[in-house]
Amino acid sequence: MPEGNPALIERSDRLTKPMVEQKRRVMSRLAFLPRIKRRIMKKNVQKSKNKGLCRRLNAILMAYSGLKITEIAEHLCAARTSVGCWINLFIQLGEIGLMTRKSGRSKGYPEQLFKKCCGFLWSLPPQVFGWSRSRWSVELLALAL
Structure with a gap:
């Protein structure tokens, strides 16, 4: 100093x-x-x-x-x-x-809710939601969800 x-x-x-x-x-x-x-x-x-x-x-x-x-x-x-x-x-x-935690992003929504939404969408034809197709495709489901 x-x-x-x-x-x-x-x-x-x-x-x-x-x-x-x-x-x-x-x-x-x-x-x-x-x-x-x-x-x-x-x-x-x-x-x-x-x-x-x-x-x-x-x-x-x-x-x-x-x-x-x-x-x-x-x-x-x-x-x-x-x-x-x-x-x-x-x-x-x-x-x-x-402790080490699971890496990555957590799920944004619960799995049960997702299954219910998919079941609801499958029960109705796509025309109800304004789509011109007669059957659901993966792309249509993704857009609807």
Whole structure:
């Protein structure tokens, strides 16, 4: 830390303060986790064949050790937003929140509703809905739905 010149001291304080505050912010969001729980998490990292889960557990363990989000992201080669999301999931749901979820987009409608609509459409001819065809085709069903 520079000595003597007050302008340099003030500047160095401004540069180091945000880093310390960011470190505190991550640790303050995480609740206290007993040592035994951390040891179980480390064991799960070593034994698990699910590499995504291992990455997420490692991120949480690094956050508990006091690393900043940017350092964790660099070490795990992940985006900072992803690391923040993992920490938030862990805070809200615990270890279950870190489990791998099914990828892709969820269904927009329930399957039972879709089956009922198709059954209703099949029961009536396409002319009722203003189509000139006498039979349903896949294209007509897609347009009607």
